[in-house]
Amino acid sequence: MRYVKLPSENFEEFFNSLKSWGTVYAPVKQGNIYSFKQVNTLGEVSLNYTRTMLPPKKFFVHPKDTLLKLKNGRWEESKEVEKIVLFGVHSCDIHGLQILDKVYLAEPIDPYYKNRRENAVIIGISCMPDEYCFCKSLGTHFAMHGFDLFLHELPDGWLVRVGSVKGHEIAWANESLFEEVTEEDLKHFKEFEDKRSASFKKHLNKEGLADMLDLAFDSPVWKKYERICLGCGNCNMVCPTCRCYEVCDYWINAYESVRVRRYDSCFMETHGLVAGGHNFRPTRLDRFRHRYYCKSYFDPSAGFNCVGCGRCDEFCPAKIEHVKVLDEVREELK
Amino acid sequence: MNPFQTYDARILEIKELTPREKLFTLRFVDPEINKEFTYKPGQFVIVDIRGFGEFPISLCSSPTRTGYFQLCVRRVGRMTKYMHKLKEGDIIGIRGPYGNGFPMEEMEDSNLLLVAGGLGMAPLRSVLWYALDSGKYKQIYLFYGTKSYEDILFRDEIIHLLKHGEAMNCRVKLAYEVESPSCIYLEKGFAPKVCKGVVTDLFRGEELDVENTYALICGPPVMYKFVIKELLDRKLTPGRIYMTLERRMRCGIGKCGHCIVGTSTSIKYICKDGPVFTYWEALSTRGLI
Ligand SMILES: Cc1cc2nc3c(=O)[nH]c(=O)nc-3n(C[C@H](O)[C@H](O)[C@H](O)COP(=O)(O)OP(=O)(O)OC[C@H]3O[C@@H](n4cnc5c(N)ncnc54)[C@H](O)[C@@H]3O)c2cc1C
Ligand code: SF4
Ligand code: SF4
Ligand code: FES
Numbered sequence: 001m002r003y004v005k006l007p008s009e010n011f012e013e014f015f016n017s018l019k020s021w022g023t024v025y026a027p028v029k030q031g032n033i034y035s036f037k038q039v040n041t042l043g044e045v046s047l048n049y050t051r052t053m054l055p056p057k058k059f060f061v062h063p064k065d066t067l068l069k070l071k072n073g074r075w076e077e078s079k080e081v082e083k084i085v086l087f088g089v090h091s092c093d094i095h096g097l098q099i100l101d102k103v104y105l106a107e108p109i110d111p112y113y114k115n116r117r118e119n120a121v122i123i124g125i126s127c128m129p130d131e132y133c134f135c136k137s138l139g140t141h142f143a144m145h146g147f148d149l150f151l152h153e154l155p156d157g158w159l160v161r162v163g164s165v166k167g168h169e170i171a172w173a174n175e176s177l178f179e180e181v182t183e184e185d186l187k188h189f190k191e192f193e194d195k196r197s198a199s200f201k202k203h204l205n206k207e208g209l210a211d212m213l214d215l216a217f218d219s220p221v222w223k224k225y226e227r228i229c230l231g232c233g234n235c236n237m238v239c240p241t242c243r244c245y246e247v248c249d250y251w252i253n254a255y256e257s258v259r260v261r262r263y264d265s266c267f268m269e270t271h272g273l274v275a276g277g278h279n280f281r282p283t284r285l286d287r288f289r290h291r292y293y294c295k296s297y298f299d300p301s302a303g304f305n306c307v308g309c310g311r312c313d314e315f316c317p318a319k320i321e322h323v324k325v326l327d328e329v330r331e332e333l334k
Numbered sequence: 335m336n337p338f339q340t341y342d343a344r345i346l347e348i349k350e351l352t353p354r355e356k357l358f359t360l361r362f363v364d365p366e367i368n369k370e371f372t373y374k375p376g377q378f379v380i381v382d383i384r385g386f387g388e389f390p391i392s393l394c395s396s397p398t399r400t401g402y403f404q405l406c407v408r409r410v411g412r413m414t415k416y417m418h419k420l421k422e423g424d425i426i427g428i429r430g431p432y433g434n435g436f437p438m439e440e441m442e443d444s445n446l447l448l449v450a451g452g453l454g455m456a457p458l459r460s461v462l463w464y465a466l467d468s469g470k471y472k473q474i475y476l477f478y479g480t481k482s483y484e485d486i487l488f489r490d491e492i493i494h495l496l497k498h499g500e501a502m503n504c505r506v507k508l509a510y511e512v513e514s515p516s517c518i519y520l521e522k523g524f525a526p527k528v529c530k531g532v533v534t535d536l537f538r539g540e541e542l543d544v545e546n547t548y549a550l551i552c553g554p555p556v557m558y559k560f561v562i563k564e565l566l567d568r569k570l571t572p573g574r575i576y577m578t579l580e581r582r583m584r585c586g587i588g589k590c591g592h593c594i595v596g597t598s599t600s601i602k603y604i605c606k607d608g609p610v611f612t613y614w615e616a617l618s619t620r621g622l623i
Binding site: 067068070073075077103104106108109110111209210211213214217243244245246247248249251257259261264266271272273274275276278280292293294296297298299 | 337340382386387388414427582584585587594597598620621
């Protein structure tokens, strides 16, 4: 990794220079929630945000996405891609994108996702956990790659990790704004990380979690939550690693039609419904449990399908807590 | 290359197999694609009726017969209703083939026991033809369970094999549930190969060479449990029992997430890890059957 320092007094100028790399989107406070929005000035950005409601996946897998347009009886690929800079992405969300990469960039490659990924600059930012975060338990609290630049807060500026060729080019173009990193800066960087590491309140015990869950298929805990869960699917929408989608064709006029995909949720009754009315996950219990299995699936090459961002807890109207459910399942098994 | 793009295929022929099922014979309009298109028995394609939607259908013809492919479509809902309204000469979109298919090469020189229930006959017909055409398999058994005489898919072919199958090392047995004069006539003509009952009744009196046989099953979800019990009772190992499964599918290529089954230790996509699985995989992946 290459490290440079961005002094506070140069921060705004650096921020403004990002506009030449694409439209800048950053966390903005709206009422009580944060959301990635287009921004023009540094003043609009909430640098100390906790988490946005929708994760950055919304830029790569749009909530509603036109795949193909029917013209003269043939499908034409819908091709608009915008150059974007995602400014202020937290480490867990960078990991979330890498989990999506495993799906969408696996053969056969999803060209829409790939194009958008290639046209995006990812600038990470350090954060402090709140009561919902448990990324440390999953090892997603620090990003080693998947970003172009990562900004770590220092008392008098930012320690910048340069994570890609594109990141290097951005630093290059702003050479005059950066300084060498000093021993002092590294000390502050380490202090910040230590303080952060000690601030996590929530921990997920993931030891043997995959097997443990498998054994607990008939656990009464699932039945308890079947009654509490509203089946609204919020937890899926806000999750940086959830990516089920549904596809529909729409007619725009008598000659033109579009094929659109949009977010789907495994909490919806139709998710496992096939022809003739047979449903492979007919009850809410089946669907609730399925989500936990999907999130806690242990892929030896990728780890869990959860990055511990805490969104599903914060935005669950029934106040269901991910870690608590898993702990209860484990407890019941003992 | 956009994997969601579909290719024009012309409907050469439409045959009404039953009041609910039609057999579509298709060929790609582009001769290049036509030449390159090949598949394994057990694979499926995504049919695209442009402007209306897409749905998965098994290939029911065999790759040994080139220049065309066939799909047997049951009318059950919105999309399949559109499909049934199409006429010969019409063009639809096709993408695929998808899925793993049956391991036809691995099974060479063995006996094949095909167990089909209802529409499950469609993918297994591909195996049947492939096995008959290639001549690389020892004895081929087909146990087919159907509701009534009218529901027998590929009735002409089945009756032909009831008559002449033995000469091709192919033993076909048929179980029907609803009695009718036609069924009684079949039963008289081909006793004991045709009987009233369910598909598991066809196992009665059959010796299985367990060392040398692969079972291939396709049918409605309820059928698997019963058929597998018959096979396990005869000591066929779980690794030699293949079955093809169905789930809701949107993309067919492991992106949309609809066909995911399993638990934390093993997650499988029916569309790309399947639709063909062994019984061993079902034992180690919850919710597969
Ligand atoms: C691997 C595979 C192979 C198949 N092979 C055949 C075959 O050879 N012949 C045949 O007749 N049918 C086959 N099916 C089932 C066929 O895909 C469904 O009957 C068809 O999608 C129903 O669509 P519909 O709109 O008419 O039904 P509706 O009941 O109106 O369906 C509503 C929606 O659910 C979706 N849906 C319903 N059932 C299924 C399903 N089983 N799989 C995926 N999506 C579904 C449809 O796309 C549709 O948009 C197969 C399914 C799979 C997964
Ligand atoms: S499951 Fe919850 S905590 Fe884990 S990544 Fe998804 S939203 Fe975040
Ligand atoms: S957000 Fe909460 S209530 Fe809604 S489906 Fe998810 S767990 Fe259930
Ligand atoms: S059909 Fe989309 S993931 Fe399998």
